[in-house]
Amino acid sequence: MNAPSKTWKDVNAVYQIYPRSFQDSNGDGVGDLRGVISRLDYLKGGEGALGVDAIWFSPLFPSPMADFGYDVSNYCDIDPLFGTLDDFKELLAGAHARGIKVMIDFVPNHTSHEHPWFRESKTSRDNPKREYYTWADPKPDGSAPNNWLSIFGGSAWEWDETTGQYYLHTFLKEQPDLNWRNPAVRQEMQSILRFWFDMGVDGIRADAVRWVSKDEHYRDDPKNPAFTDAPNADPFASLLHVQSRFGPHLFEYLRELTDVVEQYPDKIMIFEDYPDGVFTSRDQYLGFYGVNPRVSMPFNFEGIGREFSAPSFRHFITEFQGFLDVDQHTPVYCFGNHDQPRLVSRVGERQARLVAVLQTTLPGLPVVYYGDELGMKNGIIRPSEEQDPLNVIKPGLNQGRDPERTPMQWSADEYAGFSTVKPWLPLAGQHDEVNVATLSQKYDSFLALYTWLLDFRARSDVLKHGGYQTLDSSNPHVFSFVRMHGNEQLMVVLNFSNRRRSYAVPPGSHVLISSQQANPAKISRKHVLKLHPYEAVIVGQMHSA
Numbered sequence: 001m002n003a004p005s006k007t008w009k010d011v012n013a014v015y016q017i018y019p020r021s022f023q024d025s026n027g028d029g030v031g032d033l034r035g036v037i038s039r040l041d042y043l044k045g046g047e048g049a050l051g052v053d054a055i056w057f058s059p060l061f062p063s064p065m066a067d068f069g070y071d072v073s074n075y076c077d078i079d080p081l082f083g084t085l086d087d088f089k090e091l092l093a094g095a096h097a098r099g100i101k102v103m104i105d106f107v108p109n110h111t112s113h114e115h116p117w118f119r120e121s122k123t124s125r126d127n128p129k130r131e132y133y134t135w136a137d138p139k140p141d142g143s144a145p146n147n148w149l150s151i152f153g154g155s156a157w158e159w160d161e162t163t164g165q166y167y168l169h170t171f172l173k174e175q176p177d178l179n180w181r182n183p184a185v186r187q188e189m190q191s192i193l194r195f196w197f198d199m200g201v202d203g204i205r206a207d208a209v210r211w212v213s214k215d216e217h218y219r220d221d222p223k224n225p226a227f228t229d230a231p232n233a234d235p236f237a238s239l240l241h242v243q244s245r246f247g248p249h250l251f252e253y254l255r256e257l258t259d260v261v262e263q264y265p266d267k268i269m270i271f272e273d274y275p276d277g278v279f280t281s282r283d284q285y286l287g288f289y290g291v292n293p294r295v296s297m298p299f300n301f302e303g304i305g306r307e308f309s310a311p312s313f314r315h316f317i318t319e320f321q322g323f324l325d326v327d328q329h330t331p332v333y334c335f336g337n338h339d340q341p342r343l344v345s346r347v348g349e350r351q352a353r354l355v356a357v358l359q360t361t362l363p364g365l366p367v368v369y370y371g372d373e374l375g376m377k378n379g380i381i382r383p384s385e386e387q388d389p390l391n392v393i394k395p396g397l398n399q400g401r402d403p404e405r406t407p408m409q410w411s412a413d414e415y416a417g418f419s420t421v422k423p424w425l426p427l428a429g430q431h432d433e434v435n436v437a438t439l440s441q442k443y444d445s446f447l448a449l450y451t452w453l454l455d456f457r458a459r460s461d462v463l464k465h466g467g468y469q470t471l472d473s474s475n476p477h478v479f480s481f482v483r484m485h486g487n488e489q490l491m492v493v494l495n496f497s498n499r500r501r502s503y504a505v506p507p508g509s510h511v512l513i514s515s516q517q518a519n520p521a522k523i524s525r526k527h528v529l530k531l532h533p534y535e536a537v538i539v540g541q542m543h544s545a
């Protein structure tokens with residue numbers, strides 16, 4: 001049977017741009033849309049371009065920036081900090097002219113407390129916008145309606161003196177949760193999607209979707225029996241969040257959104273969802289894929305934060321590939337984003353290069369975070385420089401996300417070519433070496449590796465459309481798999497250990513690329529691949545690419 005045509009099936013990768021940090025064009029120290037326009041050639045089409053087929057922007061919309069744009073005060077405009085709608089349209093046209101698709105963020109669970117809907121909603125209990133949000137009476141003793149917790153610290157309920165009720169906020173108190181049980185809210189959300197699709201936007205990353213449906217009776221979340229009250233334990237983990245999220249209507253609501261997506265040709269929606277212990281990953285993933293696999297899919301974030309070892313990575317990938325319906329479901333492997341410490345800082349440099357090879361050779365639609373292609377590290381942020389409120393409201397847990405949001409490093413100039421003035425966050429360091437201008441001159445740099453991999457993937461039907469099979473499933477040090485399409489096969493061999501390892505390959509094999517370009521593994525006359533510590537290679541066969 002021929003596989004049904006998948007949406008975005010030829011896209012080699014999505015590149016995430018955190019707009020505050022990509023390129024400043026107006027000298028205010030914050031990135032903006034005209035800055036991105038000036039860098040489009042880097043993304044695709046220019047000499048030595050990275051070569052990505054799609055970009056995703058974290059929120060660009062008007063916002064008081066309590067959560068740096070994830071607190072939206074107008075879903076259908078651009079924040080003046082980033083530019084104007086006309087700038088956005090110019091960017092869209094420029095991207096499309098280069099064959100780059102544009103994906104934007106969509107924040108359906110909550111708005112800013114300064115959104116006109118919320119301003120109205122809190123004026124009185126009978127305001128027409130009251131039911132746009134989640135309001136509830138206090139308990140008889142005046143305390144919050146239930147024990148639900150905010151991920152960003154403390155109770156998820158905030159008291160409103162004017163109307164004598166609490167409102168729900170899963171994130172900051174400046175981010176009140178919308179009431180998705182109200183059909184008017186769902187209509188609004190669908191209109192917002194139409195607004196952007198009509199303009200020509202190609203895809204949507206849907207934020208924090210698991211929370212849009214909650215228990216309608218506001219029942220307490222049960223205690224987490226595994227929680228230990230250690231000094232660095234996050235109190236949010238003291239409960240099992242079974243009532244406050246993944247409510248009974250979640251997939252139905254998402255389906256209403258994907259019905260809109262499907263009304264337009266070649267558009268997609270990627271759901272943000274992290275695995276957790278409450279629902280098995282398998283059920284979660286299949287639930288999200290079940291919404292509408294033609295146009296939507298969840299991220300797979302399992303490679304973030306798990307043990308860096310061959311058995312651990314082999315396990316999650318083999319299991320995930322094993323329960324997907326490969327003809328229908330598009331995996332979206334993601335190893336870094338604006339909420340997670342930088343890949344290099346989490347796993348190390350050689351290990352991060354291995355992850356680059358892994359991510360760009362797995363099936364589906366890889367999503368790469370800006371700066372990871374340079375091997376950028378976490379920035380070191382002094383308390384006086386902190387921007388993200390998380391370290392202030394959850395002290396001692398080290399959850400602040402500034403380190404992974406530092407300015408893109410374009411050159412060895414004072415502000416790394418990002419800006420002409422001191423940027424909103426300090427540079428991550430080593431920018432005299434770790435920058436696009438310098439690394440693009442080095443054949444063995446991180447950037448050269450990513451550029452090669454993305455170009456190869458763009459041209460490879462095996463990598464974009466081929467099947468997947470795990471090899472050698474009990475090797476403690478080397479994770480390997482094969483991708484196959486028609487008569488073509490590529491073998492990917494990843495040495496997760498800090499020692500040299502040997503790995504038998506079929507006769508006629510040759511190394512197409514190594515993650516350590518300066519000193520790639522050799523294949524002996526006895527067909528044994530001699531891998532360096534943490535080395536990853538793509539092995540071709542005589543008759544393959």
Ligand code: NOJ
Pocket residue numbers: 067070107171207208272338339
């Ligand atoms: C997930 C986003 O990635 C994160 O940055 C944000 O703070 C929360 N959702 C709330 O919107």
